[in-house]
Amino acid sequence: MPRDGQLTRERLLEAAERLVERNGFAATSVDAILEESGSSKGAFFHHFANKxxxxxxxxxxxxxxxxxxxxxxxxxxxxxxxxxxxxxxxxxxxxxxxxxxxxxxxxxxxxxxxxxxxxxxxxxxxxxxxxxxxxxxxxxxxxxxxxxxxxxxxxxxxxxxxxxxxxxxxxxxxxxxxxxxxxxxxxxxxxxxxxxxxxxx
Incomplete structure (x- = not known):
């Protein structure tokens, strides 16, 4: 995976961890993760098939x-x-x-x-x-x-x-x-x- 792709994946995971610890998994939407990480929906689904x-x-x-x-x-x-x-x-x-x-x-x-x-x-x-x-x-x-x-x-x-x-x-x-x-x-x-x-x- 290109280095910038790995950085995007890590940014998504860091954002998801913060939100899940703060709000719980069920209350953490994909859109909230995108907003927190500054990533696009396309980037999310490039790295993860689903939530x-x-x-x-x-x-x-x-x-x-x-x-x-x-x-x-x-x-x-x-x-x-x-x-x-x-x-x-x-x-x-x-x-x-x-x-x-x-x-x-x-x-x-x-x-x-x-x-x-x-x-x-x-x-x-x-x-x-x-x-x-x-x-x-x-x-x-x-x-x-x-x-x-x-x-x-x-x-x-x-x-x-x-x-x-x-x-x-x-x-x-x-x-x-x-x-x-x-x-x-x-x-x-x-x-x-x-x-x-x-x-x-």
Whole structure:
């Protein structure tokens, strides 16, 4: 695809993401996406056969970005030799990342799983890909930290990994409801502190 065509597609997806997070998928019309993106109807249907095809591309793009954020956190702590400190530094990475969030920050996953018009096997499968990707990576960090501390009891690493995902998703809701990006940072800090207490000598 020519570079300008790729840029147009990306502009359409960026506009659609903003509108879906703000208004929901059902309330986001193709015309609204065209107006938001400054694109033509011909350009839209060149890239997407219909609104459903847009939804599939939108969710896949969002999940890819989310898993890239996961990899960024893992890469940032790769050189740390101590498994416990690596896990805590990994969690701290997202505390720092969350400082850039605003009250307008939102998560597309909520729209996907709550809107019947957006949820189907393909979009649902993409969200599952994200959840399982985070679970596998974060649970492995917990397992290695448990082993380093000699812990033979405590919460299941998979459950702790899922809890981190829940902290992210729930915090997006609280940020929007309270009109502030600070709750995300606060909840990630509390999660890290609880993990630190769990792994303390």
């Amino acid at each position: 459903r095809a847009l939804a599939h591309a939108l969710v896949e793009r969002y999940v890819d970005a989310d898993l890239s954020l996961l990899r960024a956190g893992l890469d940032a702590v790769e050189a740390e030799p101590d498994p416990v400190q690596k896990l805590l530094a990994f969690l701290g990475f997202y505390e720092n990342w969350s400082g850039d969030l605003t009250s307008e920050s939102a998560c597309l996953y909520i729209a996907v799983v709550t809107e019947r018009d957006l949820l189907d096997d393909q979009t649902g499968g993409q969200v599952e890909r994200a959840i399982l990707g985070w679970r596998a990576a974060v649970a492995e960090l917990f397992r290695k930290a448990y082993a380093a501390r000699g812990l033979t009891h405590g919460p299941d690493p998979d459950d702790l990994a899922d809890q981190l995902f829940v902290v992210f998703e729930g915090s997006y809701l609280v940020c929007r409801a309270l009109g502030s990006g600070e709750p995300m940072r606060a909840q990630l800090r509390v999660y890290r502190q609880l993990v630190e207490s769990l792994l303390s000598d």
